[in-house]
Amino acid sequence: MRVAAQVLCLSGSLRRVSSNSAALEAAYRLAPSTLELLLYKGLGELPLFNPDAETDPLPSAVAELREAVDSADALLIACPEYAHGVPGAFKNLLDWLVGSPDFPGKPVLLLNTAARGSYHAQEALAEILTTMSAQLLAARPVMVALPGAGCSVTQVLENADRCAELQVALRLLVEALAAH
Numbered sequence: 001m002r003v004a005a006q007v008l009c010l011s012g013s014l015r016r017v018s019s020n021s022a023a024l025e026a027a028y029r030l031a032p033s034t035l036e037l038l039l040y041k042g043l044g045e046l047p048l049f050n051p052d053a054e055t056d057p058l059p060s061a062v063a064e065l066r067e068a069v070d071s072a073d074a075l076l077i078a079c080p081e082y083a084h085g086v087p088g089a090f091k092n093l094l095d096w097l098v099g100s101p102d103f104p105g106k107p108v109l110l111l112n113t114a115a116r117g118s119y120h121a122q123e124a125l126a127e128i129l130t131t132m133s134a135q136l137l138a139a140r141p142v143m144v145a146l147p148g149a150g151c152s153v154t155q156v157l158e159n160a161d162r163c164a165e166l167q168v169a170l171r172l173l174v175e176a177l178a179a180h
Contacts, residue, residue, distance in 0.1 A: 003033075004035055005035055005073040005173075006038060006072045007035055007074045007076050008040055008072035008074075009037055010024075010075055010076070010077045010090075011043065011077075012078065012079025012080055012087050012090035013043075013078075019080070019146040019151035020080050020113050022151050022155070022156050023078045023146060023166065024076065024078050025039065026162070026166055027076065027170060029157060030167060030170060032170065034174055034178075035173060040065070043093055046062060047062070049092050049096055065093065070103075073177055074108065074173055075106060075108045075109070075134075076109050076111065077109070077110050077111065078113055078144075079121060081114065081121030084120035086125050094129075103132060103133070104133035105134075108135065108137060109173055111141055112140075112144070113144045113145075114146070122140075122141045126141075137176045142165065142169040144165040145162070
């Protein structure tokens with residue numbers, strides 16, 4: 001019997017040292033016992049989306065992604081902005097989820113880790129997820145104002161303000177999943 005709700009954390013960054021990934025790893029460490037956060041690490045392994053490849057069997061990396069998303073109770077997404085949009089690798093991940101029969105209605109919470117409050121990618125991401133029939137848990141992404149590229153999980157956890165911002169996101173997830 002599973003006690004904790006499972007939340008799959010998806011970072012939209014391929015960087016080795018990524019502020020978005022650091023925020024998700026910090027959330028993982030701060031999560032209450034009622035949430036089990038799982039960090040997805042396969043973004044760079046996904047093949048380029050091709051509708052012709054959406055047949056049985058799916059490419060193994062895609063099958064693993066869909067299985068992880070399908071078994072999660074919710075998704076927590078931290079995605080950077082590149083050229084005022086969603087990075088291609090993350091859009092590719094989302095394209096592979098469009099055909100997943102278990103995705104519609106999936107609860108999703110977005111984090112915006114940009115200290116400058118970039119919003120173009122966040123708005124585009126919300127539009128994409130809405131089109132995919134995700135259930136967005138907040139009207140706007142939760143702000144976690146990190147200093148920029150290359151922020152480490154230690155830097156996030158050592159900053160009381162950033163931890164408080166992540167706690168807001170975690171509380172939203174707990175409340176939404178309890179009501180779900």
